[in-house]
Amino acid sequence: MAVCRKDLRVEFRTRYAYSALLMFAVTVMVTVSFTVGGFLPDSGVAAALLWIILFFSAMAGLPRIFAQEEEKGTAAALRMAAAPETVLMGKYMYNAVLLFSLAVLLVPLFFVLLNQSVLLPGLFLAVLLLGLLGLAAVSTVLAAIVAKAEAKGLLMAVLSFPVLLPLLLTAVKATHNCLAGSREGVAASMLLLFCYDGVILAASFLLFAYIWDD
Amino acid sequence: MAAKIILGIWLAAVIIASFVYMSSTQGLGETGRIIIYHVPAAWIAVLAYLMATVNSLGYLRRHAIRLDRKAKVSAELGTVFCLLATVTGAIWSKAAWGLYWNWDPRQTSIVVLLLVYGAYFALRSSIADEDRRARLSAVYAIFAFLTVPFLVFIVPRVYFSLHPDLINIKERSFAMDRKMLVVFFSSLLGFTGLYAWLYNIRLRLEKLLHRAETRGEKHR
Amino acid sequence: MTDLYFVLAATLATWLGLFLYILRVDLKIREAERREKI
Numbered sequence: 434m435a436v437c438r439k440d441l442r443v444e445f446r447t448r449y450a451y452s453a454l455l456m457f458a459v460t461v462m463v464t465v466s467f468t469v470g471g472f473l474p475d476s477g478v479a480a481a482l483l484w485i486i487l488f489f490s491a492m493a494g495l496p497r498i499f500a501q502e503e504e505k506g507t508a509a510a511l512r513m514a515a516a517p518e519t520v521l522m523g524k525y526m527y528n529a530v531l532l533f534s535l536a537v538l539l540v541p542l543f544f545v546l547l548n549q550s551v552l553l554p555g556l557f558l559a560v561l562l563l564g565l566l567g568l569a570a571v572s573t574v575l576a577a578i579v580a581k582a583e584a585k586g587l588l589m590a591v592l593s594f595p596v597l598l599p600l601l602l603t604a605v606k607a608t609h610n611c612l613a614g615s616r617e618g619v620a621a622s623m624l625l626l627f628c629y630d631g632v633i634l635a636a637s638f639l640l641f642a643y644i645w646d647d
Numbered sequence: 648m649a650a651k652i653i654l655g656i657w658l659a660a661v662i663i664a665s666f667v668y669m670s671s672t673q674g675l676g677e678t679g680r681i682i683i684y685h686v687p688a689a690w691i692a693v694l695a696y697l698m699a700t701v702n703s704l705g706y707l708r709r710h711a712i713r714l715d716r717k718a719k720v721s722a723e724l725g726t727v728f729c730l731l732a733t734v735t736g737a738i739w740s741k742a743a744w745g746l747y748w749n750w751d752p753r754q755t756s757i758v759v760l761l762l763v764y765g766a767y768f769a770l771r772s773s774i775a776d777e778d779r780r781a782r783l784s785a786v787y788a789i790f791a792f793l794t795v796p797f798l799v800f801i802v803p804r805v806y807f808s809l810h811p812d813l814i815n816i817k818e819r820s821f822a823m824d825r826k827m828l829v830v831f832f833s834s835l836l837g838f839t840g841l842y843a844w845l846y847n848i849r850l851r852l853e854k855l856l857h858r859a860e861t862r863g864e865k866h867r
Numbered sequence: 868m869t870d871l872y873f874v875l876a877a878t879l880a881t882w883l884g885l886f887l888y889i890l891r892v893d894l895k896i897r898e899a900e901r902r903e904k905i
Contacts, residue, residue, distance in 0.1 A: 574790070578783050582773040591769050595762040596790055599797035629797055636793050640786045643707050651893070655886040662882055666875035677871060845889065851896050855903065 451531060454494030458539050461486045466546035476612035479549045481605045483540075487568065488601060490535060492590040495528055495572040496579055517642040521573065525637075528576075529569040536565060552614030560611060560619070563626035564604035570630060571597050574637040577644045600629055651844060658837040664830045678742040681735055683830055687838035689732035689757055695725025695842065696760065699767075700792040703785035715781035716857065718788065719771070720849045724842060726764040733757050756798060763791040 465482055474482065540561070543549065551557045575592050582588055607622035665683040702718035705711070736754050737747045748754065770787055774780040 575787075578770070578787060581779055581783060582770060583775075588769060588773055592766045592787060595759055595766055596794050598759055599794050599801050602801050625797065625801065629794075632793055632797075633790075636790060640707075640789065643782055643786050651890060655883075655890075658882060658886070659879060662879050663875065666871055666878075844893075848889065848893050848896060851900065852892075855896065855899055858903070 458490040480609035557611035685735040692729035703788040
């Protein structure tokens with residue numbers, strides 16, 4: 434918890450990571466809208482686009498979370514101060530908060546630019562929530578791995594995609610249904626996302642020590 | 648040694664049988680013969696990944712670099728067989744249905760496995776330190792492995808609903824007659840044998856290289 | 868029909884070539900291992 438608070442405080446001061454993340458996401462969103470918008474994408478395509486944008490934004494914006502520590506040399510201090518699990522939890526919460534704040538700004542933009550309407554808003558938000566939690570979880574763990582390697586940016590996306598595929602596929606399908614107004618399969622999708630998030634978090638906790646301790 | 652010769656002859660026999668002994672598959676004609684190669688290759692690709700994951704778990708528990716070596720070797724071979732499976736799948740798809748790619752659940756799954764393998768090696772090649780490389784790639788292998796079961800449930804449903812007009816290709820829906828079953832299982836056995844042999848060779852090579860490296864360092 | 872035999876021949880040839888190659892690698896490694904022991 435304290436780790437998360439510390440990161441949030443640092444972040445709030447400079448807002449560097451968040452603004453970079455936001456700018457990236459907005460840029461991609463705008464690019465997509467300009468290029469695809471004219472074709473009046475249907476809810477299915479739009480749902481896919483939303484999650485693609487979220488995915489790449491996470492890839493671009495989140496790895497810094499661990500790289501920062503390595504760069505600034507605070508990593509050693511952090512290792513001594515807190516148990517690995519605490520560090521993981523803190524970083525995860527931070528990433529989740531980051532993604533949620535991003536979504537708050539990005540989703541309305543999505544509706545406006547791509548001319549979408551959502552017929553099942555409650556479910557849509559629920560799916561979004563579960564999906565983002567999973568996205569944050571995977572990003573956190575893989576960011577930790579990537580921090581110890583070279584070529585961070587590219588590696589992040591390459592590693593994340595296969596692991597995130599179940600989440601992306603399910604989220605897109607469920608989001609599509611929510612936008613279009615059909616309840617079909619949404620409950621099952623949410624259950625799946627919930628289980629997926631659980632599995633990822635559990636595995637992260639069990640394996641994080643191996644990543645973190647040098 | 649004799650075993651290897653037998654393996655060679657065995658698979659040669661399988662190849663011949665798949666064209667001559669076996670009659671053409673019902674429903675898919677001559678192109679269906681490729682199943683004899685395509686499915687075992689995919690099966691081995693998965694088996695190899697399973698081995699890699701188990702060895703990764705072992706490495707994390709016991710910190711023995713030889714287990715990391717085993718994981719890496721299985722993954723390498725797995726990638727090769729996976730490529731083979733993907734390519735034969737695409738060839739078959741083209742020959743039988745006119746498209747190289749059709750988002751059939753199985754075709755998608757095999758590509759995901761290929762992506763996992765690719766990611767695994769991308770990760771490995773970006774870490775210089777041996778122990779760190781072993782540790783991190785082991786963690787990744789396990790993570791990727793955990794997400795696979797989800798795909799088994801998701802992919803058939805998602806892609807079917809996304810492409811409702813897709814020709815629903817059920818590879819196992821056509822029955823394999825007696826002859827084909829025989830050839831198929833023989834092929835499976837042969838492929839497994841081939842994998843075991845290649846694994847053995849590759850592992851020995853790795854060990855030799857590793858020993859040569861460490862010796863070179865000692866002499867410095 | 869002859870198309871089929873062509874594919875058969877090609878596949879068989881590929882396999883035999885591959886097999887002999889792998890065998891050669893195997894023997895070379897065995898040689899290297901023997902040298903190690905000495």
